[in-house]
Amino acid sequence: MIKVQNQYNSSNGKAYRWFVVTGILVVLLVVFLAFNFYDALSKNQLEARKQFLNKQVELAAKDIQNHFGITYDDMVFFVNNLEPWTYDVPNEQLAFEGRTRRIFNNHRNLLDTIVVEFPDQVVTFYFDQRNNFIKNSFDTIDEAIQDKAAYINFENPVKNVKIWVAVNIDRFLGDQLGNYYLGINSEKLLYFNGQLFGVFEYMPTKGYSIQPDVFKAIQKDIDIGLRGSYQGFLSNQPENREFEALIFQYPFSLYPLNEKFSVVFVQDRQSITSGVFSTYAYLLAGLMFLLVVVILILYRFIKNSQESNIKLAQNSNKIASLFRQQNLLLQESRGFIYFQDAERRMTNVSGEVLKILGYDEAEFIQGFKSFIDPKDDKKLDAIIQKAILNKEESFSLEFNFKKKSGEWLRVRVFEKLFYDDQGNFTGNVGICTDIQDRFLADQELFKSNNRLISVLRSLPDIIFIYNNEGVFLDYYVQDESLLIRPARESIGKYIKDVLPEPLSLEIMEGFEKVKRTGKLVNIEFEAISQSGKKIFETRLFKLDDDRVISIARDITGQKLWEKGLQEAMEAAELANKAKSEFLANMSHEIRTPMNGLLGIIGLMEKTNLDAQQQEFLQVIKDSGQSLSVIINDILDYSKIEAGMMKLEVSKFHFKKEIEKILKIFNGLVQEKRIRLRYTFGPLMPEYVQLDRSKLGQILFNLIGNAVKFTPEEGEISIQINGELFMDTNVILHFTIKDSGIGIAADKISSLTQPFVQADGSTTREYKGTGLGLAISEKLIELMGGELNITSELGKGSVFSFNVYGTVWLEDEHDLSELAEQKSEEFEWFDMAKDYPVDILLVEDNETNLKFMQMLMKELGYEITIAKNGVEAVSAVRENHYDLVLMDIQMPKMNGLEATEIIRQMEDEKKFVPIIGLSANAFQEDINKAISIGMDGYLTKPVQVQEIALTIKKHHQLKIKKEAL
Structure with missing residues (x-):
């Protein structure tokens, strides 16, 4: 028992001595770490501040130079597009003054006065202290400008016009530097012709000086155009203090000015590291706490190591399961993992690369560099080198990978970079993900937004956009004669300042209601426009959380119709007569060039063409013929209404005819990246007998509408089924479903009326005559069917109809008709x-x-x-x-x-x-x-x-x- 007790005490003594020695070592380690950490923290703080100031001074100098250059380029463009006869044409005069005001608004912090010298007069523009835009006219340039040396001259000798511009450099430079915040105990200075100026309340201020030898070094670098960083003493006379500073300067030029400029940023060096002392005290306390924790950890280490070994075996199975789940996740996200060494050589890649790019692992490891687009390869190398140089932990990039099939695939890579203890790059692991669908969607969205803006600018309605305070922000107006005053004069003003009372009160009441409820508000009012008294209908609604839009339409004619039915009927008769004359002229004007077009196509069919040229020519021919059919039906719409339209039955291959119609839309579908699918039911006959041209026009109208109203990357599905009855008769069911903008429920019933659209406003996004559905419904009824329309706003529409026909079986029917047709196709x-x-x-x-x-x-x-x-x-x-x-x-x-x-x-x-x-x-x-x-x-x-x-x-x- 004693022997066992001694062994126990001896073991405890050894453990005690071991812990004492360990404690002493840990204390020494803490002291050593505290000293080195303080030193590293101070150096890191100082280096980080240097990098920040060096980058900021460069950004500030380039920003000043770019803003001044933009102003100069705008003035050069202005004078090059200025005409000497501008003030001889009233409309051109107004447009010129509007452009002058926009230039002032764009460069207000730089421009003081613009003087335009025409051959016969001189005009000056400036803003007074009350922010009023002032224009004055003089006979000579000497009357307008007393000191020409204070102006920058822009001359167009070809058109004999000049522009003199007075600029406020002090205000401009002070305003530009006022945008940069450097933190406490820092100064923003300007070097200008050998002197230093501080920036106080956005205006340069004198009273700053730098240690003479340092200032000479700064002047030398500025004279030869070099940026620089320095350390010396700065004297600040306005605040009566002197301190040791870190100084950074970046020179810039303001063409055509000849003076030398430089942005100088200064930081009190002592203030950078002053905060480290207080941090150090907390750090030391933290390290002492860490010492206690370390001792406890050492005590627990031996005991926990045994328990950890037991758990290690258990966790290994979990890790294996986690890796399996990770592989499944990569497969679902269409990605693969790869590994590279310090030389960027591919060392390993996961098996998912075969599914994504088509290469097996060996092929990809050996030739992955050749699969990257050369333009992207250079960009990728530059980003990698920069990341390694800056010791970045990771980066991501999008580029194109060439699949084994030859197609280009858009991918996104994320790479984790690894470094050794000395900071040397040792390799990386990356994840490559297929983002082709999202990339195509982003591209199409960008195009869609551009098209939307183009459509908005082309709308005939009067469109204004305001902020939530009722200030005019933008406008889209085709006919300014319908306005009370020119639209450009309203920009930046409130509604109540532009419109007369009581109209402004009525509009503002509706404006506030829109902001309060978020619902559309309709307002009808009379106004004296530039073209006379007009009646308008205006719709106000929220464009987004910050803007409200108004769309106004001239409804004077409609109101006159309501006041006098007889006058309206006479006007309608005159309009109908004009329409008939227009349609007759349109028929002649369209058919005349089409005669040449389709005729030349007929001649080209007899020339030697390759397969692709024949295919292109056939598409042009089919499109032209389809257009001819549509024109015929539009011009003969009165014949449809009178019930005089007759069916012209013919026999044809049904599926080939449908595919020929769909092929017409191939270009537009590819442009909008629409997914168009069509399927034929199991009971579809191969040949049918019905009016092929009428069926083609119906499908052309309905599919054309689906393509037009379906947004980019939307979907269109066409389902065609056949229902046989009484042996040789067939009912053909057509369903055309799109993911377009949809139709309001109260508009569906009026869609099939002639010259009516779901959005009848002049600001509608999608144009058209409004005859397509009306003609289609009449033709469907003529062919024994019925048109049904279902739709939901924002989700799309479904157009379905059926027509009756006859199944044509070659072994049961007389082929003499086809024989006659073929006999007419002689070699001409x-x-x-x-x-x-x-x-x-x-x-x-x-x-x-x-x-x-x-x-x-x-x-x-x-x-x-x-x-x-x-x-x-x-x-x-x-x-x-x-x-x-x-x-x-x-x-x-x-x-x-x-x-x-x-x-x-x-x-x-x-x-x-x-x-x-x-x-x-x-x-x-x-x-x-x-x-x-x-x-x-x-x-x-x-x-x-x-x-x-x-x-x-x-x-x-x-x-x-x-x-x-």
């Missing part, structure tokens, strides 16, 4: 050998003449040309022709008048077939032409095949007549 190139005729072309449009001459050359015909009806009559009277292609609208004598005269000449000449060739597509125009005596009528745009078939037909009639 150089057909004059087989179908010789003498042709007279009557056409005044140069584009169509070029097209027809090219076409006739391809057909093998030498034709005679007449450019108006007078020449056509003369040509028929003097020569014999087998066919006359006659335009309708021509100068001197139109085609109808010429046809009447030619028909009256039949006793003298043999009968000549006359084919109308015009852009007038109204049925009454065609009927009139036939009744006058034309034998046919081709509506522009005319297809090459139509011309060729017409010539062939009349040659065959000629042969038959000669045989009789």
Whole structure:
């Protein structure tokens, strides 16, 4: 028992001595650490302050130089765009004074006076002490400027105009340096022509001097344009104190001024480290506390080590599980981990790289540098070198990686950098994540915002934006004659100062209601605008938390309609007549160039084209033909309303036709990065028989609306199902769903009315005629179906309809119709050998003449040309022709008048077939032409095949007549 007790006491004695020795060592270590830590803390504080001041003085100098340079560039641009006749044109004079005021507002802290010297007068601009913008006129420059040396001269010798600018350098420099806060016991100084000035209340102040030898060194560096840092004594006369300071200066220039400038920042050196002493006391106390903690830790160390070994085995399983979870997380986030050594050589990479980039681990380790975009590779190297130089712990960067498939993938890398005890870079570990979808979304959002601003500027309504106090911030106005005063004069003013009473009171009441409730407020009022008395409807609503927007529309015409129904009816009749004339002219003006376009396409189809060119040409041709169909239906909308529209049934491959329609929207869909999906149901027939052009127009309108109203990176889905009944009949169901802006519930019922849109205001974002849905609904009803519309604001719309058709099975139907169609598709190139005729072309449009001459050359015909009806009559009277292609609208004598005269000449000449060739597509125009005596009528745009078939037909009639 005694032996055991002695062993126990001996063990305790050893432990006691061990702890005593350990305690002494720890005390010595604490003292050593306290001294070194204080020294390191002081040096670090001093070095950090030096870096801060060095960076700030550079930023301040560059900021001053950049702001002065911007002012100089604005004045150069101003004088280069100034015209000597500005004050001869009232509108130009107002615009010029507005630009002058904007320049003052942009550079108020620098500019004092602007003097503009025109050839016949001199105009000066400045702000007085009450902040009023003052303009004065003088006869000569000497009257306007007493001391020209105090002004900067900007001259445009070509236009004989000059601008003299007086600048306040003191105010400018003081204001610029006033933006920088350096902390306590610091000074912001300016070096100007050998003197130092302090900045007090944003104005330079004298009374500062630096130790002479240090000041000479500063002057020397400034004279040769070098930045510098110094240490010396600074005397501050305004505060009557002298101190040892850290001094940093950065020179700058203010072109075209010749003086030397430099920003000088000064910091009291003693104040930087003064706070370390108090910190040291707390630190020492903390270290003593740490000493106690360390002793306790040493006591517990042996006991805990055994327990830790037991837990280590348990935790190893948890760590393995954690790594498995980490791998799953990388897979879900589409990323992989990689490791690099001190030479930036790839040492290891996780297996997820195969899924992300397509390379296996060995391929990526060996060639990862070649997979980075060269531009991004240089940028990446620069960032890495900078991070290592600054001993940064981590950095992140976005760049492009080339996948094994050849596609570029946008990725984001985050790298953790490791250093040894000496601060040497030893390697890094990084995580690379696929951010392609987010990158594309950000790009599309930027484009969308730009388009939104462009659309807003093009809206015809009167749009003003205010802050929450009712001050005008911005405007978008197309017609300023509708305003009480020019819009630019309102910027920066309150509503009550711009609008007269009681209108201003009414507007402010609505303004306050919008701020209070957040709801839209409608206000209707009368005002005397620059173009006379007008009635306006204004909508006020919150643009965001800080701004309110007003959208005003001139509704004078609407109110006049309400006051006098009879007058409105007469006005409507006149408007309808004008619309008819406009549509007729529009038909002619659109179809004339389209005739050349589609005609040239027909000729190009016969040239040698590669597969891609043929595909492009087919898209242009399909788009042009679709446009022609749409124009026809718009111009004949009255025929739809009267129930006179007839279906033209044809047989076609259904899926190919649908895909051809969708292909028209391919460019716009790719531009907006819209995800457009379409699916066909399981019971869809391969061939159907119905009106292909009407179905195409319906889909063109509905899909076009979906693409137009779907935001960038939105989604559009098209579902097409077929329902067979009675063997050969089919009901085709179409559903077009988009993720667009949606439609208010109270607007859906009026969408299918002609010339009506969900947003009928002149400020609407999406333009259109308002006929698309009206025509579509009529055509759907004509084809035996019904149009249904469901929508929710902000979530999108669903347009669904069905039409009836017939399933066409080749083994059960007569193919004679297709055979006839194919038989008409003869080879028309150089057909004059087989179908010789003498042709007279009557056409005044140069584009169509070029097209027809090219076409006739391809057909093998030498034709005679007449450019108006007078020449056509003369040509028929003097020569014999087998066919006359006659335009309708021509100068001197139109085609109808010429046809009447030619028909009256039949006793003298043999009968000549006359084919109308015009852009007038109204049925009454065609009927009139036939009744006058034309034998046919081709509506522009005319297809090459139509011309060729017409010539062939009349040659065959000629042969038959000669045989009789």
